[in-house]
Amino acid sequence: MKRTFTASVWQEGNWFVAQCLEVDVASQGETEAEALNNLAEALSLHFEPPVATITPQIKTLEVEVGAA
Template identity: 70%
Template sequence: MKRKFTARIHREGGWFVAQCLEVDVASQGRSEEEALENLKEALALHFEPPMPTEEARVREFEVEVGAA
């Protein structure tokens, strides 16, 4: 399945950074084209289903939130 995404590309020093606007994924390259190709690869890996190496554990825990 193919999906369309939007990339914001900017320069940081000697690198171009490509950031996907729909998903929190980014990549970089020496050219805009390389940064965009690397972003495509990163997105493909991001959407690849996880392959656990062991059975997942579910645990409950508490966190203090707000003023004490």
């Protein structure tokens, strides 16, 4: 299935950064085109189903929060 996403692209120093506006995924490249290609690859990987080699353990923990 193909989906269309929107990207914000800007330059930081010598690098171009591409960030997807619909999903919290970003990438970079030496050119705008490379940053967008890298973002497309990152989005494809983001939507692949996870494959765990070791079954994760689910734990709970209690943490004191608030003013002392």
